[in-house]
Amino acid sequence: KNQVEQSPQSLIILEGKNCTLQCNYTVSPFSNLRWYKQDTGRGPVSLTIMTFSENTKSNGRYTATLDADTKQSSLHITASQLSDSASYICVVSPNNAGNMLTFGGGTRLMVKP
Amino acid sequence: DTGVSQDPRHKITKRGQNVTFRCDPISEHNRLYWYRQTLGQGPEFLTYFQNEAQLEKSRLLSDRFSAERPKGSFSTLEIQRTEQGDSAMYLCASSLASPYEQYFGPGTRLTVT
Numbered sequence: 001k002n003q004v005e006q007s008p009q010s011l012i013i014l015e016g017k018n019c020t021l022q023c024n025y026t027v028s029p030f031s032n033l034r035w036y037k038q039d040t041g042r043g044p045v046s047l048t049i050m051t052f053s054e055n056t057k058s059n060g061r062y063t064a065t066l067d068a069d070t071k072q073s074s075l076h077i078t079a080s081q082l083s084d085s086a087s088y089i090c091v092v093s094p095n096n097a098g099n100m101l102t103f104g105g106g107t108r109l110m111v112k113p
Numbered sequence: 114d115t116g117v118s119q120d121p122r123h124k125i126t127k128r129g130q131n132v133t134f135r136c137d138p139i140s141e142h143n144r145l146y147w148y149r150q151t152l153g154q155g156p157e158f159l160t161y162f163q164n165e166a167q168l169e170k171s172r173l174l175s176d177r178f179s180a181e182r183p184k185g186s187f188s189t190l191e192i193q194r195t196e197q198g199d200s201a202m203y204l205c206a207s208s209l210a211s212p213y214e215q216y217f218g219p220g221t222r223l224t225v226t
Binding site: 036042043045089100103104108 | 117153154155156157158169204206214215216217218219220222
């Protein structure tokens with residue numbers, strides 16, 4: 001069964017600190033991996049999308065890495081802000097059609113002042 | 114604002130009642146997706162449309178669930194004879210066929226009492 005596992009499940013950090021979220025997947029075949037940010041009670045918003053040939057992609061203070069050989073990805077958040085408090089979801093797609101996304105359970109991040 | 118709208122945002126219903134949700138995608142997007150998300154979990158794929166054609170349905174979509182996209186624009190998701198286990202956030206997303214980046218709506222929170 002294709003799976004996407006994320007760790008940690010939850011994380012609390014102080015404002016201004018950095019953090020790294022992990023994603024391991026067993027989805028095969030693999031086409032692309034996405035990271036989404038989901039605020040409480042809202043729909044997910046895309047942060048990054050990487051194909052198997054990309055190792056890293058940045059979006060402001062968010063940097064995603066991908067190791068397609070070990071099937072691992074990470075999302076690094078630099079200089080965290082209170083508004084970064086949200087769930088971060090790793091999503092893997094086996095094809096380019098976008099219709100077979102497999103979502104991880106998310107990491108719930110809380111940034112405290 | 115991603116441009117995908119959903120209505121209603123919240124719905125409380127009694128077990129056994131029927132409910133219908135509406136999704137209005139971004140106007141030029143020909144693909145529309147429905148997901149279900151329970152608390153603390155990532156979204157799970159339910160079904161997707163390309164224009165008015167329903168191309169794929171998850172096994173999660175029992176015979177009590179039906180989705181339509183009659184004119185290839187807005188879509189409705191109906192749940193008949195609701196059960197307490199149907200309580201969840203129902204998310205809609207839309208995309209172009211290519212690129213296939215999905216944009217999510219704010220979701221409809223269903224509570225079955």
